[in-house]
Amino acid sequence: MSRTLMPIPAVTVTGGQCPLPPKPGPGLGVENGSVHDAIEGWRKQGAHVVMLIDGDAHAGSGSNAAVIKDAIHHGHSVHFVVAGGVHDQASLDLALGMNPSRVVIDVATADRKWLYEAFAAHGQHVIAGLNVHGMDVTDPGGTSVGNLYDIVLDLDGHNCPRYLVVEATRRGHWHHNDKHVLAGVCESVRHPVWAQGGIDRLSDLHSLEDLAPRLEAAVIDEPLYSGRFTFDEAITATQPRFDPYEWAPPQP
Numbered sequence: 591m592s593r594t595l596m597p598i599p600a601v602t603v604t605g606g607q608c609p610l611p612p613k614p615g616p617g618l619g620v621e622n623g624s625v626h627d628a629i630e631g632w633r634k635q636g637a638h639v640v641m642l643i644d645g646d647a648h649a650g651s652g653s654n655a656a657v658i659k660d661a662i663h664h665g666h667s668v669h670f671v672v673a674g675g676v677h678d679q680a681s682l683d684l685a686l687g688m689n690p691s692r693v694v695i696d697v698a699t700a701d702r703k704w705l706y707e708a709f710a711a712h713g714q715h716v717i718a719g720l721n722v723h724g725m726d727v728t729d730p731g732g733t734s735v736g737n738l739y740d741i742v743l744d745l746d747g748h749n750c751p752r753y754l755v756v757e758a759t760r761r762g763h764w765h766h767n768d769k770h771v772l773a774g775v776c777e778s779v780r781h782p783v784w785a786q787g788g789i790d791r792l793s794d795l796h797s798l799e800d801l802a803p804r805l806e807a808a809v810i811d812e813p814l815y816s817g818r819f820t821f822d823e824a825i826t827a828t829q830p831r832f833d834p835y836e837w838a839p840p841q842p
Contacts, residue, residue: 594828595798595802595808596806596808596828597637597807597808597821597824597827597828598640598807598809599635599640599641599809599810599811599814600641600809600811601628601629601632601640601641602643602645602674602811603625603643603645603654604645604646604654605654606625606657607623607624607625608623608624608625609621609622609628609815610623610627610628610631611628611631611821612815620816624661625642625657625658625660625661626660626664628640629661629665632668632821633668636821637668638667638668638669639668639669639670639691640665640668641694642658642662642670642671644674646674646675647675647676648673648674648730649730655684655687658672659687659688662688662689663689669690669691670688670690671690671692672685672690673694673754676694677695677699677700678700678701678704679704679708682708682712682716686715692714692716692752693715694716694717694718694719695717695718696730697718697727697741698721698727698729698735699729702744705718705748709745709748709751714751716751717751717752718745718750718752718753719754719756720738720741720753720755721756721758722756722768722771723758723759724768725771726738727741728758732758738775739778742775742778743778746779750779750781751781752781752782752783752784752806753775753779753782753783754784754809755771755775756785756786756787757785757786757788758787759787768788772785772805773801776801779804782804782806783801783804783806784805784808785798785805785809786809786810786811789813791818791819792823792827795808795824795828808824808828810824
């Protein structure tokens with residue numbers, strides 16, 4: 591497991607379209623376009639992994655499976671993670687049929703026995719997605735379905751291969767109020783953890799660096815699209831840095 595935290599851009603697809611990576615320069619705003627163009631844009635900016643979120647499937651209002659599958663088929667030199675609305679065997683089969691590297695399963699809406707079977711059957715191809723509000727895991731409507739650590743320990747006991755912890759309040763608070771929640775998950779499990787949401791500025795990424803290597807990746811969306819920092823800056827922020835006040839790199 592690498593000691594370097596990996597930034598991953600998130601692309602949310604609705605109605606067959608998605609936001610494109612911002613172009614350099616002030617005040618240009620975000621344009622919508624094809625999933626293929628979005629992937630190619632993030633690849634050119636240095637992304638090795640892209641998360642594709644089916645926004646319509648997540649909302650229960652439709653599916654972008656065909657569009658996402660086509661974009662993955664034509665994607666080059668990029669690994670893909672598919673998320674959004676995956677909670678049972680049919681939706682998992684649909685997502686796996688898009689041929690991504692990994693699929694995020696929504697733990698809050700999935701039957702627990704089936705979830706254990708999915709871990710056993712698909713191993714590293716699946717990720718347990720946990721929407722977190724404070725110390726609770728919540729469903730898409732914001733209703734608590736249980737205590738975060740109780741659920742995490744249960745999943746860990748059934749050999750969950752990887753966790754995606756999503757800061758559901760979208761307040762950008764991993765750095766301020768809620769980093770200890772993410773740190774607690776990293777300390778409680780045996781396998782890698784990814785974080786999403788809770789990142790508002792580069793200092794938030796800097797603050798997560800000390801959770802590596804258990805924290806493997808940070809999935810970023812809104813701050814990239816709003817121009818608060820670029821993907822290149824995110825890559826730089828997650829690299830090991832030299833401490834000018836020591837004669838050697840800072841100790842882990």
